[in-house]
Amino acid sequence: MKRILFCIGSLIVLVFGGMATINYLVDPGHIYSTDYIDQIIEGVRNGYNVERSSKNMDERLYKAKLAEIHNGEHFDFLAIGSSRVMTVSKDALNGSSLLNLGVSSCKLEDMISYLQICKCNNICFKNIIVSADPPLFNESYGDSRWKSIYNYCDELNGIGKDRGIDWEKIKQLVSPSYFQASFADICDMVIGKNKINYVTSYINDGFANRTDGSIYYDKKYRDVSQDVIDDRAANKTYASYNNFDSCSRERIELFEKLIAEIKNSDAKLFFLTLPYHPFFYKRVLNMQGAYESIEYINNFSKENDICVIGSFNPDDVGFTKADFYDGGHVKKESIDSLILNSLFYGVK
């Protein structure tokens, strides 16, 4: 029995110890060290776009730091929301200034935090674009990445009062999923792919973080055939839409509080309801919660006289499959034309 226990014990130590070590040293999500983020911030602060081969990092922390370097500035537009708004750049705003604080799988807590961050840093906006997407109301989606910036999220409804240890980061040390990402990154590290470049153009081979906070996808993701895009739309699983059985009442209440706060400020509010790829739109309509959320967003904006840019239904805005990178992400050029037409050229 002693031999068995030794075997088990040594396996546990080897496996978990090895996993934790590799996860910490490789750190594919750059969550244990802020050097990576600091390098990007440095580039952006100096007016460069930043090209990187790895998309992974603590986006929330990056956007918080991005806001901090714009302390005391005034912008024409603020954009907050999910990855669907992250490609909205100043190119879509007819030369207006923009600070894009969108983050992947944005939750309401993220939006609240970023508004707080801007307030704390005396950043003013004339207009606020909120990407009002159905997953905001999906209670089942338990992403807790917003906790990375919990410091800022304590004024509305007592959210984020829990300022304990960030257990998520500790859990990632022994996370098999993180280990898989670490293993993939080891190969990139060996061949020197995991680097950051300061560039002037935002169109590069790698993923680009632009000076206004927006992003531009890497070549591998954007330059694919329409069949691949359609496959992504038809088959890819989007975690924030999982188990989307109903539109959460609690999420609605929080959302309405957030919108009331924005309306009470001096900024004009816009809802950005970007269309879905036609294939993905069909899937979304079959999700009870997503369907209810779309109905709610449309009705809420009408009842509260909020200006809406775009529509979830691609047919409403004349979008085809060719306007998308995947199920939910519109091509930059298509976003630019949609927003320019809606906001500046008066084209419906």
Add this chain to the structure above:
Amino acid sequence: MTFTSFEFLLFFPLVVLLYNIIPQKLRMWYLLVVSYVFYAFMQPVYLVLLSAVTGITYGFTRWMGATEDDDKKHKIMVWGIILVLLPLFFFKYFNFVNESIFSLLSLVGVQSTVPAIKWMLPVGISFYTFMAIGYLIDVNNEEVEVEKNIGSVGLFLSFFPYILSGPIERAGNMFPQLKKMPTSQPTDFTAGLKLMLWGYFMKLCVADRLGIYVDAVFKNIIQHNGNTLAFATLLYPIQVYADLGGYSLIAIGAARCMGIKIIPNFNRPFFATSMSELWRRWHMSLINWLTDYIYTPLSFVLRKWKVWGIVCALMLTFLISGIWHGAAFKYILWGLLQGFYLSAEALFQKRRLDVENKFELKKRWWYVFLSCLVVFVLFAFSQIFGKCSARSGLAVVEKIFTNRGLVFIDKTTIVYSVIALIVMFVKDFRDEFFPGKMRFFESKYFAVRYVSYLTIILLILLFGNFQESQFIYFQF
């Protein structure tokens, strides 16, 4: 808390440790409490239901034990079975029966007045209901003695390794073990852990990986061509085998760590050379239950019809099997298809045997290979109706035969799945045709065993799908 959750990895070692520490007399009650706590993590409110089924089973078996008259005993058994079946009918079949009846009545203008029930299906209800019924019948047939200790009956029905998705255990196998409650022996402990390790590999690396692709295709039947649907159809039974087979191994292994031996559930089903053999290797606990309590009595009653009696018994047995799997026409269709396969085999069995013996086909590797392939394809085809609704299933079948195109390949998922599948297949192949050869987990050299364990753990960590996933058989 599922077997693949982090909480279970903390829960289980603690349970085993305490099991070996506490006095033997208290172990049965300890495991009963642990099993109820485990179930409470899933659906605490349905503990009341589990307790009720336990109480009814215990009460009726004690009543049968106190009755001398066989007819009266039989009547008590029937009433016990009806009462035990009521919750299953209520939660699982009520809406289906209600909707079906009113669909028919609406044809003559009668509208539905009975609302649907929107309560969640209690996890494991199909499994513990069948175990309770089996126990009632065994007591009636005097195959097992009446268990006087309600704690034993409670533990038999709720034992945490098998309550959620089986195997469907028998009173005759469990009660003697539950009386002994031995301390974990090193051989049982290591055997149990090896089974669990292999079960996790099957579940996380094969089943969950394949599930990404199979689910993506079957959720978007309209978008995919016939070739893609055919490919996903062939992968689905492998996914189910790895899922339920893996889960069963974890359950069997967990019990084995405590010295309790649970019946096996799968025996390398894809090496079956006939459908009847496949059903002797696939979900064995369910099929043995159906054979002992449905098929055998039915075929005895219908024995005068000779081979047609067998056919009727097979069709009815698999119809019940289909209904057990779920309250939908697709499961009935699935069950009838299995019954049809087996009936066709029964009708042509003699002729097939004659041909096989005449040409000594069973010794020819290509014949064995072809037989396995044909059985696999037929089984995969029937599984379409396990995956989709009846209407979608028919649409899939139509597309497979009429709609050509390039197969949609999700490279990462398929590559990972294929690697894991090859490992699983090689192990099954070795066990089937070369048992005792190339022993890794069972090697006499400690270093070989150690490296084998480490390799499988690494494969699980590198290829496993760790997103939230439920075992396919959870809602049964």
